[in-house]
Amino acid sequence: MGQAFHHAHRSAAATTRTCARGRRRRRDHGRRGLVDSRSAAREGVGGDLAWAGALRSWITVWTERLGRFFEQVGHPPGRARTQARMAMAMTRGVLFELALTGDRATADATMAAFLDSTRPTS
Incomplete structure (x- = not known):
């Protein structure tokens, strides 16, 4: 890296x-x-490529877990997979922003707002 x-x-x-x-x-x-x-x-x-392969495996495992979670809370399967990918991308972005700025309060508020936006609407 x-x-x-x-x-x-x-x-x-x-x-x-x-x-x-x-x-x-x-x-x-x-x-x-x-x-x-x-x-x-x-x-x-x-x-x-060892670090990249390990990172891809980790992301795949967590995306699948999140997909199952989003299905359990009421999202249809396709939407659950999309929500899982968005959650993983958002998490990586917020962690990167936190590393750059050190602003934990803003990172926490951003993730809380994102998670609120993922609640099923039905």
Whole structure:
């Protein structure tokens, strides 16, 4: 994962230097690092896919568990699977935001609001 970050950071820095030299800005300026990181994770920079496979397994297990939970509380099966994927994505995003900002109160309030929005309407 460190190599992927280094690669993304290097790409973003190169784009910034190019802009600082007065050359025309790239259309993907500011997004390149994220795209490079995702590509590196998918392709396994340095050939090490062990961490990515383990993470995918963990996400799959929890998405399935959440899907069953959403079915138990009244969502139809298709909607339950969608809710589970949204919950996993929201959790990853809120954890990332918490890591960046350190604002636990906002992270808790965000998750509480999201969970309230997942209640079945029937």
